[in-house]
Amino acid sequence: MTSAAFIEIRNLSKAYGSFRALNDVGLDVGRAEFLSILGPSGSGKTTLLMALAGFVRPDRGQISVDGRDLVRLPANKRGIGVVFQNYALFPHMNVVANVMFPLRVRGIGRAEASERARKALDIVDLASMAERDIATLSGGQKQRVALARAVVFEPRLMLMDEPLSALDKNLREQMQYEIRKLHDRLGLTTVYVTHDQREALTMSDRIAVMRDGVIRQLGTPASLYHRPTSRFVAEFLGEANILELDAVENFAAPARDAAGPGRKLMIRAERLSLSDASGHDNVSLDGVLTRSVFQGDSWLISVDLANGGAVSARIAAAEAANFNLEALTEGAPLKLHVRRDALIAVTDA
Amino acid sequence: MTLPAAAGAFDNSAALRRDRKLAQIGFFGLALPAVLLVTIAIVVPLAAMFWISIARPDGTVSLDTYLRILSTPVYTRSVLTTFQVSGMTVLTCVLLGTPFALVMASVGRRLASILLLVVMLPFWTALLVRTYALSVLLQRNGLVNSFLIDIGLVSEPLPLINNFFGTIVGMTHVMLPLFILPVYAAIKQIDHNIIRAAASLGASKFLTLRAVILPLAANGIFAGAVLVFVLSLGFYVTPAILGGGRVPMISTRIEQNVSVLSDWPAASALGVLLLLSVGLVFLVTFLLRRSIKALGGAANV
Numbered sequence: 001m002t003s004a005a006f007i008e009i010r011n012l013s014k015a016y017g018s019f020r021a022l023n024d025v026g027l028d029v030g031r032a033e034f035l036s037i038l039g040p041s042g043s044g045k046t047t048l049l050m051a052l053a054g055f056v057r058p059d060r061g062q063i064s065v066d067g068r069d070l071v072r073l074p075a076n077k078r079g080i081g082v083v084f085q086n087y088a089l090f091p092h093m094n095v096v097a098n099v100m101f102p103l104r105v106r107g108i109g110r111a112e113a114s115e116r117a118r119k120a121l122d123i124v125d126l127a128s129m130a131e132r133d134i135a136t137l138s139g140g141q142k143q144r145v146a147l148a149r150a151v152v153f154e155p156r157l158m159l160m161d162e163p164l165s166a167l168d169k170n171l172r173e174q175m176q177y178e179i180r181k182l183h184d185r186l187g188l189t190t191v192y193v194t195h196d197q198r199e200a201l202t203m204s205d206r207i208a209v210m211r212d213g214v215i216r217q218l219g220t221p222a223s224l225y226h227r228p229t230s231r232f233v234a235e236f237l238g239e240a241n242i243l244e245l246d247a248v249e250n251f252a253a254p255a256r257d258a259a260g261p262g263r264k265l266m267i268r269a270e271r272l273s274l275s276d277a278s279g280h281d282n283v284s285l286d287g288v289l290t291r292s293v294f295q296g297d298s299w300l301i302s303v304d305l306a307n308g309g310a311v312s313a314r315i316a317a318a319e320a321a322n323f324n325l326e327a328l329t330e331g332a333p334l335k336l337h338v339r340r341d342a343l344i345a346v347t348d349a
Numbered sequence: 350m351t352l353p354a355a356a357g358a359f360d361n362s363a364a365l366r367r368d369r370k371l372a373q374i375g376f377f378g379l380a381l382p383a384v385l386l387v388t389i390a391i392v393v394p395l396a397a398m399f400w401i402s403i404a405r406p407d408g409t410v411s412l413d414t415y416l417r418i419l420s421t422p423v424y425t426r427s428v429l430t431t432f433q434v435s436g437m438t439v440l441t442c443v444l445l446g447t448p449f450a451l452v453m454a455s456v457g458r459r460l461a462s463i464l465l466l467v468v469m470l471p472f473w474t475a476l477l478v479r480t481y482a483l484s485v486l487l488q489r490n491g492l493v494n495s496f497l498i499d500i501g502l503v504s505e506p507l508p509l510i511n512n513f514f515g516t517i518v519g520m521t522h523v524m525l526p527l528f529i530l531p532v533y534a535a536i537k538q539i540d541h542n543i544i545r546a547a548a549s550l551g552a553s554k555f556l557t558l559r560a561v562i563l564p565l566a567a568n569g570i571f572a573g574a575v576l577v578f579v580l581s582l583g584f585y586v587t588p589a590i591l592g593g594g595r596v597p598m599i600s601t602r603i604e605q606n607v608s609v610l611s612d613w614p615a616a617s618a619l620g621v622l623l624l625l626s627v628g629l630v631f632l633v634t635f636l637l638r639r640s641i642k643a644l645g646g647a648a649n650v
Contacts, residue, residue, distance in 0.1 A: 055545050075548040082549035088542035092564045101560075102550035149550065 006031040006189050012061030014047055021047040023213035029191060034183050036192045036200040039210035046161055049193045053082050053159050065157055081150030085162040087142040089134045095145050096130040102153040120152035140171045151186060158190045176202050197237045209233050230347045231264060239269035241311040248283055248343060264348050271342040272313035274323045281340040289332045299325055303334055402617035414618040427597040435581035438520040439574045442528040450532040468526045480590045483519050484510055511593025519587040528573040535569020575634050579627050599623050
């Protein structure tokens with residue numbers, strides 16, 4: 001994505017006293033793309049989103065949307081839909097009045113505004129609740145109202161700040177699907193902030209992983225998960241074993257080519273297996289079992305390696321049954337296998 | 350593994366219930382001193398006041414005193430004045446206090462605490478001292494009049510004291526902090542993201558204020574207004590000093606009846622009427638709020 005980007009962020013910086021919330025951030029987002037900003041708290045992800053929305057004034061840098069520079073434009077002139085973590089609905093208005101608000105603000109008559117608001121509520125399956133009080137809604141319903149309110153005035157850009165973090169797990173997964181569906185259906189460009197890596201992996205076209213006010217890595221969910229460039233990204237996105245480069249004999253190209261000083265070897269826990277599948281270029285690691293924990297759909301085992309270092313391996317239930325893992329006791333010798341292309345060199349930070 | 354048997358277990362629920370009762374009684378004991386004080390210092394004198402207002406010298410009971418008060422213009426006028434002063438004080442507090450509370454709620458924490466200090470500062474001085482200080486400012490040759498004459502804005506001193514105006518200035522001065530605090534609390538309680546949401550949806554600052562902030566702060570404004578009104582109804586010192594005898598409130602009449610006329614039945618009856626007025630205000634407030642709530646829902650933009 002070069003000049004065709006829908007959102008272009010350049011050299012964006014923001015400091016609060018001595019704390020640098022955003023440090024020279026650059027980011028392009030394509031038209032109709034679903035991009036997640038993922039990071040721990042304090043990484044700057046919310047500051048970046050709030051700068052896009054116009055609630056935070058950056059110290060320096062450009063933000064342009066669809067070729068229009070809007071870094072100095074106040075929030076109410078940007079025409080961007082925003083969905084907040086705590087829904088931020090107007091508690092003194094009922095459901096349909098909330099959704100009508102952006103239309104009424106734009107001078108649209110009551111009748112038309114009401115009709116359009118009801119259509120938006122229909123999209124989020126809340127048409128029957130138009131006259132309800134906000135206080136009588138469940139968390140999931142509130143977030144649907146917030147979604148309807150944010151799309152009813154047809155913004156091209158939608159910003160979401162951890163919109164699902166207040167919901168329970170089952171509802172969250174359902175809403176992830178529905179938000180993505182809404183994004184696709186309306187042809188929106190969405191920037192979605194979350195600290196939940198699974199949510200980011202599930203929903204996004206691309207993910208930007210942030211830490212300390214800097215984007216550490218940007219890419220598709222699969223590329224980020226399978227080929228992290230840093231220990232931080234590897235550990236933030238999943239279960240990662242970090243080993244010295246010489247922990248694996250003949251750890252060679254292509255991974256070694258990328259290796260340099262201060263580099264480590266990363267292996268995802270679920271890529272380690274007990275069986276040596278034929279037909280692949282596999283590496284085997286000898287060790288002894290130090291711990292095994294049953295976790296329902298899988299086992300998590302800890303193994304001390306003969307070459308030094310320790311790894312955790314996630315063994316799927318079927319494989320665990322084949323190897324009779326339940327019968328193994330601490331200290332039992334084991335052989336773990338991993339495909340050579342699952343050995344990743346990462347920086348140690 | 351088996352579960353422990355449920356049947357045949359001994360029942361200790363009665364003992365547990367007794368423990369809970371005892372704990373509750375002990376807890377309510379903490380409130381006992383205050384309850385006693387309120388009973389002795391308020392309920393008993395009020396009962397005595399009510400008795401004096403209806404008792405004849407021969408020990409029979411009648412409403413003579415009330416009928417006398419209601420047919421005497423001096424008294425009916427002071428009831429009217431009391432409500433006028435109280436209403437006007439509420440109005441000036443709303444007009445001056447609401448913007449102040451808004452500013453206080455929207456500035457940073459340090460500036461907000463300075464503003465809070467400014468609001469609370471009058472409480473550090475005795476009411477009488479503050480009232481006399483105001484009369485120094487407002488009197489015929491006072492600072493305000495001298496200044497206005499010096500800059501040539503007026504040629505004659507303005508009547509700023511010993512009238513309705515002076516009373517309202519003094520009352521507002523006393524009541525403003527009591528109004529600002531609940532309004533500030535109500536505005537501060539509004540979720541910051543709600544205000545951000547209004548902006549992201551396209552609302553200007555003014556529209557956000559009108560359609561979102563003020564409706565959400567309405568409870569606080571209402572509470573502050575009722576508080577100021579009720580306290581103003583019985584206020585004595587400020588109208589007495591700054592009104593210069595020309596703003597006869599119910600409280601001034603009570604004082605006259607007690608210390609000048611020694612008419613205890615009339616003083617008591619006025620006291621009862623004042624109490625009833627306060628009760629009436631609360632009743633109206635309650636009914637008003639209930640009907641507003643029933644109307645609520647589709648707020649208009």
